[in-house]
Amino acid sequence: MLSWVSISCRNYAMSDHWGAISRLVWLLLLVWVSVPISASSAQPISPTEELSVRKVVVLDPGHGGHDPGAVGPSGLAEKVVVLSVAQEIREILSPTYEVHLTRDDDYSVDIERRTEVANHYRANIFISIHAGGAFGHQGRGTVIFYHRRRNAGSGSTPYRQYGNSWETGEKPIPWEDIQGKHTAESQLLAELVHRHLTGKLSPVDAGIREAPLLVLESADMPAVLVEIAHLSHPAEEAQLRKPEVISAAAQAISEAIKEYFKDCP
Numbered sequence: 001m002l003s004w005v006s007i008s009c010r011n012y013a014m015s016d017h018w019g020a021i022s023r024l025v026w027l028l029l030l031v032w033v034s035v036p037i038s039a040s041s042a043q044p045i046s047p048t049e050e051l052s053v054r055k056v057v058v059l060d061p062g063h064g065g066h067d068p069g070a071v072g073p074s075g076l077a078e079k080v081v082v083l084s085v086a087q088e089i090r091e092i093l094s095p096t097y098e099v100h101l102t103r104d105d106d107y108s109v110d111i112e113r114r115t116e117v118a119n120h121y122r123a124n125i126f127i128s129i130h131a132g133g134a135f136g137h138q139g140r141g142t143v144i145f146y147h148r149r150r151n152a153g154s155g156s157t158p159y160r161q162y163g164n165s166w167e168t169g170e171k172p173i174p175w176e177d178i179q180g181k182h183t184a185e186s187q188l189l190a191e192l193v194h195r196h197l198t199g200k201l202s203p204v205d206a207g208i209r210e211a212p213l214l215v216l217e218s219a220d221m222p223a224v225l226v227e228i229a230h231l232s233h234p235a236e237e238a239q240l241r242k243p244e245v246i247s248a249a250a251q252a253i254s255e256a257i258k259e260y261f262k263d264c265p
């Protein structure tokens with residue numbers, strides 16, 4: 001568990017800044033090649049429409065289909081709870097940000113596919129949402145995870161020893177270590193989600209933890225896994241049956257995302 005950590009977003013902001021510039025350059029090129037040189041009758045392209053670059057948020061409602069996740073003592077399934085939370089977050093944030101869900105109904109999605117969706121959309125933030133089924137169904141309370149590399153500290157290559165192969169010819173970063181580029185920003189995101197969720201829900205506070213997480217390890221952006229609560233506990237299942245609690249959780253995570261983008265424009 002972590003105590004309060006003060007994390008600067010400056011490095012992330014720099015890389016994000018260059019990422020935004022890179023996207024703008026590509027968009028400009030696309031606009032340029034898509035306008036016929038002699039087509040004087042072509043519809044003018046609005047630069048504001050073509051060049052709007054909104055922050056991208058990918059939300060991952062855990063489980064789905066044949067995998068219910070945790071199931072509460074009275075039968076409430078985690079897959080149902082987390083989809084409701086993700087859909088409410090999308091509703092709150094869509095006017096401001098581009099929001100995608102890894103699943104939008106009750107079907108199964110491979111873990112690797114969930115990360116691929118985030119990378120495909122070049123998300124600025126990836127949040128996997130759970131309610132007690134990611135790490136077994138024990139315990140209770142709200143807990144936020146960020147990724148720690150598998151085998152970290154047991155002789156594996158430290159992330160810092162990987163070079164930028166396209167610049168230096170050094171060995172490239174393996175996909176399973178990509179999240180290591182974003183650890184500081186993921187910690188900041190975890191801290192914000194934790195602060196807002198515990199402020200809104202008054203849950204048992206199980207804190208912030210780091211752990212090897214398959215769904216986050218190949219995510220090439222700041223990413224966290226949120227356990228809103230633990231359905232296996234009767235009192236927490238009773239809370240998660242209330243629509244106002246689902247809305248409060250969605251509101252809290254949305255506020256954390258907004259604050260993150262304020263800190264990391």
Ligand SMILES: [Zn+2]
Pocket residue numbers: 062063069070078129130131132133134135
């Ligand atoms: Zn889960």
